[in-house]
Amino acid sequence: MTMSSENEFSQRFEITGRDFSNAGKTSTGIKEILKEIGIDPSIIIRASIASYEAEMNVVMYAQRGVLTLNITPEKLHLKLEDEGFGIENIDLAMQEGFSTATDEMREMGFGAGMGLPNIKKNADKFEISSTPGKGTTLDIIFCLNKTGKK
Amino acid sequence: MTLKEIKELLQAEVIIGDESLDDEIAFAGGSDLMSDVLAFGKPGILLLTGLSNAQSVRTANIIDAKAIVYVRGKKPDKMGIEIARENGIPLLSTKFMMYTACGLLFSHGVPGVSGLAHKK
Numbered sequence: 064m065t066m067s068s069e070n071e072f073s074q075r076f077e078i079t080g081r082d083f084s085n086a087g088k089t090s091t092g093i094k095e096i097l098k099e100i101g102i103d104p105s106i107i108i109r110a111s112i113a114s115y116e117a118e119m120n121v122v123m124y125a126q127r128g129v130l131t132l133n134i135t136p137e138k139l140h141l142k143l144e145d146e147g148f149g150i151e152n153i154d155l156a157m158q159e160g161f162s163t164a165t166d167e168m169r170e171m172g173f174g175a176g177m178g179l180p181n182i183k184k185n186a187d188k189f190e191i192s193s194t195p196g197k198g199t200t201l202d203i204i205f206c207l208n209k210t211g212k213k
Numbered sequence: 214m215t216l217k218e219i220k221e222l223l224q225a226e227v228i229i230g231d232e233s234l235d236d237e238i239a240f241a242g243g244s245d246l247m248s249d250v251l252a253f254g255k256p257g258i259l260l261l262t263g264l265s266n267a268q269s270v271r272t273a274n275i276i277d278a279k280a281i282v283y284v285r286g287k288k289p290d291k292m293g294i295e296i297a298r299e300n301g302i303p304l305l306s307t308k309f310m311m312y313t314a315c316g317l318l319f320s321h322g323v324p325g326v327s328g329l330a331h332k333k
Binding site: 084086087088090091094108111112115116171172173174175176177178180181184 | 245246247248249250251252256262264266267268269271272274275276277292296300
């Protein structure tokens with residue numbers, strides 16, 4: 064955990080691909096941190112859902128990933144950088160129902176092609192970039208003041 | 214309806230959460246697909262599911278579900294029970310299948326998640 068200044072909180076989490084037994088642990092921890100900090104409950108639930116979906120994507124599709132939680136008085140930023148196959152066609156991946164999930168992923172209750180659209184739905188600002196063969200980066204932002212809030 | 218009344222209606226076994234049986238349940242939803250639960254679940258939901266791995270409990274915790282009822286006599290694994298205990302999520306198990314369990318709850322006045330029907 065690092066506290067770069069009085070008004071900023073930052074923590075980095077490592078997520079391991081294919082580690083299904085721990086899938087979701089990071090996001091459960093993030094939810095606890097947000098509660099401790101005293102973030103608005105309506106934002107906590109949106110951020111937790113987005114974080115969990117993003118974490119599951121790393122577990123299902125990437126080798127590893129790093130999720131960085133950064134909180135300032137203005138915003139809550141979840142940045143996820145993974146190393147993996149990346150996404151060939153982001154527009155297609157953003158469509159509800161599109162999925163390349165395997166049976167194993169579906170048995171976990173995931174892989175319905177709802178993850179990325181659901182992250183976008185919950186976030187105030189969402190950016191995705193990907194390099195096929197290298198990995199994907201997600202920037203998921205929640206406004207903590209009234210401007211730009213959903 | 215209280216969790217205790219739901220337990221009786223579904224002839225369910227309480228896996229953990231005896232102390233929460235007086236909690237009121239306002240609405241419920243059933244799915245084996247956690248992607249759907251994350252997309253459409255709302256805080257306070259009673260989640261009925263046939264998915265018995267730890268992800269069912271983690272998902273319930275993320276969306277602030279009130280409790281989980283496992284259908285078809287399923288029970289969560291050890292890790293799922295542990296996560297539920299840490300987070301105070303009651304777990305029940307009924308022998309009824311999903312359709313019957315949901316139908317019983319609905320016909321006894323427990324509505325589904327509101328605002329999901331398509332508007333015409």
